[in-house]
Amino acid sequence: MDDFVSETDSEYTSYWRDWFISSRGNEYFCEIDEDYLTDRFNLTGLNTEVQYYQYALDLVTDVFDLDCDDEMRETIEKSARHLYGLVHARYVVTTRGLTKMLEKYKKSDFGKCPRVTCHSHPLLPMGLSDIPNVRPVKLYCARCEDIYNPKSTRHAVIDGAYFGTSFHNILFQVYPAYIPSKSTERYIPRVYGFKVHASAALIRWQTAKRDDMKRRLRRQGIDSGLTDDDGEEIEVVEEDEDQDLARHNRDQDASRNSTAVA
Known part of the structure; x- marks a missing residue:
């Protein structure tokens, strides 16, 4: 921005989009075609979202010629960046926009994905909300199908709405050849080659299942009598559970029949 302070208005606005794309922290954005920006249909509804909308649009489209003070210019510049981001979210799901983002x-x-077993697979920017000023941008890995925070603080403050919640999925729908094979590798903790706490994990799973069964029986008013060493009671519980499932199925059938008669 400082590079343009001493420039005239025409020189300042002639390279606004080039300046914006090349600025540090804006590497995630692609350049929006001018004909897309000048088509008012593509900007529907944005006039209520952006302060000084018309001035901001003039600045983005290189026709800004308002003689104003530095404070006003800074406000319009902020609005222009916000406007560009909102239009960008719409542009990246078009054919041209998807092509540009695919190249990036x-x-x-x-x-690249920080997960070791993804082997530095490329990431894609995405939003967790389509509403501006709600959540910052995240990075999506198509291999492990998880999301990550950007490494750079400059990127971490970008609004996620500037990319939207659907862009990354649409890209792979349009270009299915770029869908990577899923990562099946998982890290297994070991000590001298032996798995760590494998039996403990099994015991925790069994305990959780037993506790869940007790809660369900308690809701039914049934005394399970389960103890840690009583296998006989577990068999009875399983029979009761089967009876409960059969009763539930009968209730559903009766409900469907009554609905059909009505």
């Missing part, structure tokens, strides 16, 4: 994806411009 293939060059790993958005970073």
